[in-house]
Amino acid sequence: MSEQQPAHPTLPVAVIGAGPVGLATAAHLLERDIEPLVLEAGPDAGAAVREWGHVRLFSTWEEVIAPAAEKLLAPTGWERPDGRTYPSGADWADRYLQPLADSLDEHVRYGVRVTGVSRAGRDRVVDAGREEQPFTLHLTTADGREERILARAVVDASGTWSIPNPLGGDGLPALGERAAADRISYRVPDLNDPAVRARYAGRRTAVVGSGASAFTVLAALAALAGEEPGTHAAWVLRRGIGSDTFGGEADQLPARGALGLRAKAAVEDGYATAVTGFRTQAIERDGDRLTLVADDDRRLEPVDEIIALTGLRPDLSFLDELRLGLDTRLQAPTAVAPLIDPNVHSCGTVYPHGAKELAHPEPDVYLLGMKSYGRAPTFLAQTGYEQARSVAAALAGDHEAAARVELILAETGVCGGSGLFDEPDTAENEGGGCCAAPATVQIGAAPTTAAGGGC
Template sequence: MTLPVAIIGAGPIGLAAAAHLRARGQEAVVLEAGPRIAAAMREWGHVRLFSPWRYNTDAAARGLLEAGGWTAPDPETFPTGAEMVAQYLEPLAEALGPVVRTGARVLGVARRDHGRLRDAADRAALPLMLHLATARGEAVLAARAVLDCSGTWSRPNPAGAHGMPAPGEAAHAARIATGIPDVLGAARAAHAGRTTLVLGGGHSAMNAVLDLVALARQAPGTRILWAMRRAPDAISFGGGAADGLAARGALGAEARALVEAGAVSLIAPFLLDGISEEAGALAIQGRQGEETVTLRADRLVTATGFRPDLSFLGEVRLALDPAVEATPALAPLIDPNLHSCGTVRPHGEAELRHPEPGFWIAGMKSYGRAPTFLLATGHEQVRSIAAHLAGDLAAARRVELVLPETGVCRTDTAAAACCTPVTPQGACCAPKPALAATAPCCGTP
């Protein structure tokens, strides 16, 4: 009997992987921990993506859907997470049928009869065993290969400056949100007429800030503080008009404009050291350079990124970069300490391969702790892996994706201050003192 390929996670990348495997005649099973597919995306369903539909659907998935009469959304419109689920992922899961199993949490993955330590001449030929928690109890599934597409949503980075939860962070968790809370909807009452501190410098933080500003226009007394761990520089707000994704560029430009107009109080750099309560408010202690400061807010939003959950992969032989927690082949392409352009060349099976034969991590989780992942990148990853599993090595090596440029790139971390925004030609202009631009000159790569 031929064993299936097990795919962990029924989000957009996991379902796309199943579609690619089906297109190549390969059997797959998709294991989703949540009670419904795309459980993580449903939690941020109110957020509108900055990439249009044409970047958010997979070719093999579209082929499967269109065979059943599905009509694709307008490729140039921008879906919310909820619209992605309703208009694309739910129909895709239905088209894939019973191979998609919900309520099946993977507790562990291992080689049959062989832990991580044990070598054997036939180790690669033995199936991979997945231990599952289901509504009917624990179960074991044998697979010929495993694709971990479980994402990073369950492991948000803490607010603490050292990469660990700050003292008081756990105690005040009820007043701390992660990512982009729905302040215009379900979370409105918690933020309207109150002071919220947003911690983070990426696109999630920008989205949270913009939503809070919209709330402030509706609810008097709403105040927004925005803290970044680093001082803003020429690339902090993105590439603007030079960004290949216009909505992503506009997001950064709008956030910059709000800071310059004083609609948002920017505190940067700010390193958070502890959280306590004073007079009913959160007292958020931190440092600005050598100075110790305390910020007071009713709520804290931590938009500081995510990290992979490796807890159930303890018996799998992984090769992970010690900093990024991506494969050693992928890490140099996405490590923000080395690569600030935010644009990564397409990559596939070879770059994602681990020492454990037949095991790959794909999708957002493949990036480890690095940001800037795009859905289109994950689609290319699983296309390549499916081709490899089907024995089409030429297709696995072939690049079939062109990603949009971000319009930003730090070219010399020791250089002097330069312009903002970045021009398409990479030329520098006068720095803006209000934003304390301290970045080196930069332009499109």
């Protein structure tokens, strides 16, 4: 093992985000006697995961617990869930992420939002003495106070949940989208909530998107239609429907395959009407009704509500003073982008990668987890845990361990890329919708608790 003394060894490694990959990174750093400081904007661990707590993962407990985290949890009396079962987002947060954060104790701070990261005394233009300077992070606390902290390295595992893609087919908000914001949701609704249920019951809803989250909503609205007459979905796709669109038995993730079959049944049974090749250009409002207009001037029949599930994108604004090397299409690290390109890869065909591929021109800065995938929807939690292991080794100077691949992923069948559409359309795969962001279907249970993404 080759060790080298880091600059500013007494400073912590700042880890942005107390989600699954951020907390796994902290666990790996502690294994190597490196002090982590996890900065979480929310009031508790897994704040983003809790926002889709009603959704069930496609991956089992066995696949969403990081080995290093389990070692840290073992002495605390933590009870490991049955590895063969599928957690919901709430289960994952309450039974794993929060106990893990609690075991990290003073290494986790809540209610602090990172608003900027730079080198101390150096903006992104300055070369002189740059790498000798520690990182400076500007924070805003929950009560509005501003702080500044120093760190020896920065790991951004803040994910992409905070920025959903807009409805517009060109990646920009459709004309009228902002004005209709009160009738548009960018999340999978929890139809177990009476107030949410009333919003869609007996109404016509446009569901825009073609990934697992859209399937979840189609299945849920179909079930609601069986109880509330007049409930109907207009399913809006930017591309066509191919033979593998729904996955089904061809999908090697059984829960996701079952979801695809339920979405297919919603269409075949008349609870949803598919509209293909429709790229939204404008939303026109007439009283309480909304009309979607395509770039070819086609107009949908008016709807009462819109659920837009067209993907997620990373927030890079607070990293603007760092020298990042990002792919111009995916906004992922340059060396990672060809490995995760959803035009080519599914979740299971992404080659495990680590510190070398995740490195940037700015040394000791890493984007991990969903954040490292930019706009690609092919992320799996296991991949993020491998990233965390490798980066922690690199920060410890153990480059041999950082270069090793300690994860072999099984092929996961239908999961985005050219097999999902007649032609690949990465913007329509909801961000993480393939394998990471929430989607739904629990076989035999209420439709709003389906088997969600495999993050």
